[in-house]
Amino acid sequence: MKDHMLCETPSLTRRSILSTSGALFAWANMPRLASAAGARDPRFVTIILRGALDGLSAVGPIGDPDYAGLHGDIALSLTGPDAARPLDSFFALNPGMPNFHRLFGARQAAVVHAVATGYRERSHFDGQDVLESGYPGPGFATSGWLNRALAQLPAGQSVRQRGGLGVGVVTPLVLRGAAPVVGWAPQIVQPAGDDLGRRLLELYQHGDPALGDALARGLDIDKIASREMNGEKGSRGGMDSVAGMIQAARGAAKLLAADDGPRVAALAFDGWDTHANEGGPRGRLAQLLSGLDGAFAEFEKGLGDKWRDTFVIAVTEFGRTARINGTVGTDHGTATVAFLAGGAVAGGRVIADWPGLKDRQLFQNRDLAPTTDLRAVLKGALSDHLGVGAAALGTQVFPDSIAVKPMKDLVAA
Amino acid sequence: MANDPKSGWTALNRFGFGARGDGDLAAAAADPRGFLLAEVDQPGIALLDGPGLASTPSLLKALFDEQEKRRLEREGADRAKIASALQVVQGAEPPQMQMAATGDAAAPTQAAKPPPSVEQIAYRAEALARVQRATAARAGFVERLVCFWSNHFCVSVAKGQFIRVSAGAFEREAIRPHALGRFVDMLKAVEQHPSMIFYLDNQQSIGPESKAGLNRKRGLNENLAREIMELHTLGVDGGYTQADVTAFARVITGWTFVGREGRLGPPGSPLFFANFHEPGAQTVFGKTYSQSDREQGLAVLDDLARAPATARHIATKFAKHFVADDPPPALVDRLAQNFTATQGDLKALAKTLIASPEAWSAPAAKLRNPYEFLVASARVTGRTPVDAGPILGGLATLGQPLWSPAGPNGFADTAASWISPEGMKARLDISWQIASRIPDMANPVDMLDKIAGAAASTETRQAVARAESKQQALALLLMSPEMQRR
Known part of the structure; x- marks a missing residue:
């Protein structure tokens, strides 16, 4: 608190180092990794996007005839002052994400819808669990x-060896577990986010x-003070703010880029x-x-030539x-x-097996119906990008x- | 009072440090008054001892020794200023980045810091022991009483190393043994304790006609005498005059402590130093005291303790602290009468508060002070502090640095004094920090049920249940009126 100074330069401390006990799979059994020798x-x-992201306002199915009617005033559209950015003939991206759109154009970004x-069910707490x-x-x-996936990798494999990076004062649950994880937070004292303040008010x-x-009054004073200090508009830098997300990604990228740094990281953005x-x-x-878009850009920039071998995935409960x-x-x-x-x-x-938005096509006549299991996406990435074995993915991970x-084929050949 | 959830909540919050959620709310609801009485009647409940907690003389001896060592080092350094300057540069802390802990462990050790000083070690150990006790207490009423009396008879570590090293021992030695005992005994223990003597400068006070006074050109210091009358006993409107203060100051000349050399006893132990003491009878508050030496001052304290103004002053402050900023007159009268009738039996005073209907019916309009808030938060989250750092840092951020009030009148004790814009914002940030540092937490809705049960408002229940994450839910719970008010 008072004696904790803020800082922006990341570095590492080993929180826990687990002995590399018996490897379950031999290095040579990893097809992609083996082929790359x-x-x-x-x-x-x-x-992790905590709070449940509205996928229909993030990536709008503008080609669906029922979309505009259903999503009303907050539906994306290709026209008007805040026109969405087309991804293909059916989907368009929220205009707040120019970097992701650029990466998408360069075939370095994809969306699963x-x-x-x-x-x-619909409880945040359970959904995040x-x-x-x-x-x-x-x-x-x-x-x-993610931690259990790390633990499945053979000892000596670089990802396993370098371990994970948990960003935030507490490592997100997704990366907690027995495999070694280091922690880093952009600021040791994270101010409460704007959304929390709003809810409390x-x-x-x-x-x-x-x-x-x-x-x-206290929040107002604080906003003015932080504006004066940072010379920018009123965010307190929490993990539900643009500044907070960018700061976290910048630090994490720097750490991941280091040759002796961690290879896997988990972040959590709120709001x-x-x-x-x-x-x-x-x-x-x-x-x-x-x-979030700024965070993608920070990873791209901060990872430098490592970016070509990087896979970032943002998911919500x-x-x-x-x-x-x-x-x-x-x-x-x-x-x-x-x-x-x-x-x-x-x-x-x-990537979407589009379920449609007619009343009868909605899940419980209410929600976009799920047609893809998120675990399939994660498994594809863990398998083809990190080399986690199929059996382990279906049981331990x-x-x-x-x-x-x-x-299949989520990872570039 | 059979099974009364609202009174159960009152027992834990108005009287205690809030529920821990381990079944205490149900136990309190089953018999709210009995729940509190059981704690008050537990023998030795107010005493605190433990590893790392030393006596005032041994702490002060260690401090004196270290000060002497520092002095010698400084002198040595003066002889080699260049080398010393170099050392300072090398020893300066490089710009650090902060590492977050996975889990709630403290930040990892940073580059070489000077080893902690004697007074820092003692202060932190005392703070930790105090917070751990309050976090673990069943109701926490007795710990609240200790805090009340400690603030009434406050010292301040801002005065320097002497108080920083001894403030915790002062509370353990002068406050705790009497928190459920007699007021006059606490008064005497406090006013003779080296920590209070030093805080209010009485070691410098010399009787003009004393041996030392005749030899030196120094004299009385009225600070301690005035604050005893104004703050500790009679109260500012207690009817005493400047002449009473001066006479009383003469009475307590010579009340000091043994210095580093230890010529008159173990260094740091209380001392009556006759060479400083003003000889002869003194008239204080209409009565003449002709006792000799220390007995003269003790006799004045006896009378101050039983003065009606003191009973009134204490009763009012007690009711303000526990019940309301503007307490019901009937309650104050009852407490004052009890204080007088029992000759300042503080356990009887506590029991009178428990028995008073006003203490159970007044709305929860007080705001928890920062210490109460942080302890209540530790209880709710079931996380007994293992390091004094976060608590001390939090208290400083929230405007109530431990044992460090701005003046001898202690920390303010009204809701208005704590409901400030910057204070509420700081509480919010700290609540978020507490919540965001807990990796595996129970569902905060269940926590709310366990600590407030039926006393939780619909609004709070909804806000907690609808939060977007458990961390946010817990932060809202910590900031809810149910947690902030008492």
Whole structure:
């Protein structure tokens, strides 16, 4: 707190080093890695978007005749002052993501749409448990699939050897577990995010106006102060702000780029729970997406020549309702998008088995229906990019998921 | 009072440090008053001891020795200024980046820092022991009483190393043994303790007609005498005059402590130094005291402790702290009468508060002070602090640095004084830090049920349940009126 200084230069500390006990798979059994004869030195980054991203406002199915009607004022469109950026003849990208659009054009980015984990309820807490733990249901929140994937790699393999990087004061669950992980946070003292402040003000407004008045004034003062210090507009730099996301990605990229640095990283960005005034092509969601977009750009820049062998995937616990609600936002839903970026991504495409948006096509007449299991996407990436074996993926990494086959050809040849 | 959830909540929050969620809310609800009485009646409950907690004389001896060593080093350094300058440069901390811990461990050790000083080590050990005790306490009422009396008889570590090294020992030696004992005993223990003597400068106070006074051109220092009357006993409107203060200051000349050389006893132990003591009878508050030596001052304290103004002053402050900024007059009257009738029996005073209907019916309008808030947060999250750093840092950020009030009147004790814009913003940031550092947490909705149960408002329940992550939910829970108010 007071004696903790802020800083921007990342470095590493080994939190825990696990002895490299018996390798389950021999190095030579890894097809892609073996064919590259050790020339590859892959990086893998997972970004958890906490709060449930509205996939239909992030990547709009503008070719679907029912889209504009359903998603109302926050639907993307190819016309107007905030025109979405076309990805193909059917999908368009939120205008807040110019970098991702550029990468997509360079075949270094892809989108998976109508994707969801196996979780079909609508609790953030449980949904995040499932997303990050990799288990079929909630309640197994002690280790994450990315950590268990690391643990499956043969000892001596560079990814296993260099271990994982958890960004944030606490490593995201997805990377927690027995395999060695180092931690780094852009600031040891993360200020509370704007969204948390908003929610608390709302609680006080009903329950304790005196506390609400004081807090509102305190947040205003703080905004002015941070504006004066940073010479930029009012963000407190939390993980739900553009500045916070960019800062986190910049530091992580620097660490991942180092020859002796970690090869795998996990970050968590907050604020995606857009129940009210979500905005579509502009506004709150677009702002958040521009933070994520900036993070992709930071990874590209910071990783330098390592970028060509990098796979970044941004995932969220579930999507949001296809229809907008009474407060120009969306409520908890089911299927959504996953963003893939990096030189190792076989990009330039939106991967979707499109379910349609007619009432009867919606999941429970409410949400975009899931047609792709997110675990298939993750398995495809872990298998072809990091060389995690199929048997381990179906049992230890994503328990009880042998039936979910890894998606093929996600990784550039 | 059979099974009363609201009173169970009141027992834990108004009187204690908040629920831990280990079944305590149900136990308190089953018998709210009995829940508190059981704690108050537990023998030795207010005492605190443990590894790393030393006595005031041994702490002060260590400090004196270190100060002497530093002095010698400085003198040595003066002889080799160039070398010394070089050393300072080399020893300066390089710009650091911060590493985050996985889990809530402290940040990893940074580049070579000077080893912690005697007073830092003691201060941190005392702080940690105090917070751990409060976090683990069943209700926490007794620890709240200790905090109340410690703030009433405050010293401040801002005064320097002497207080920093001894503030915790002062509380353990002068406050805790009497927090459920007699007021006059606490008063006497406090005013003779080296920490208080040093804080209010009495070691410098010399009777003008004393041996030392006749030899030197130095004299009285009224600081301690005035604050005893104004703050510790009678209160500012207690009816005493400047003449009373001066006379009382003469009475307590010679109340000091043994210095580093240890000529008159173990260094750092309390001392009556006759050479400083003003001879002769003194008239204080309408009564003449002709006792000799230390007995004269103890007799004045006896009378101050039983003065009606003192009973009134204590009763008002007690009710303000526990019940309301503007406490019900009937409650204050009852507490004052009890104080007088029992000759300042502080356990009886605590029990009178428990028995008072006003303490159970007044709305929860007080705001937890920063210490209460951080302890309550540690209890809710079930995480007993293992390092004093975050707590001390948090207290400083929130405006209540431990044992370091701005003046001898202690930290403010009204809701308005803590409900400030910057204070609430700092609470929010700290709540987020606490929440975001917990890797595997239970569902915060369940936590709310365990600590507030039926006393939780619908709004709070919804805000927690609808949060976008468990971390955000816990931060909202920590900031909810149920956690902030008491």
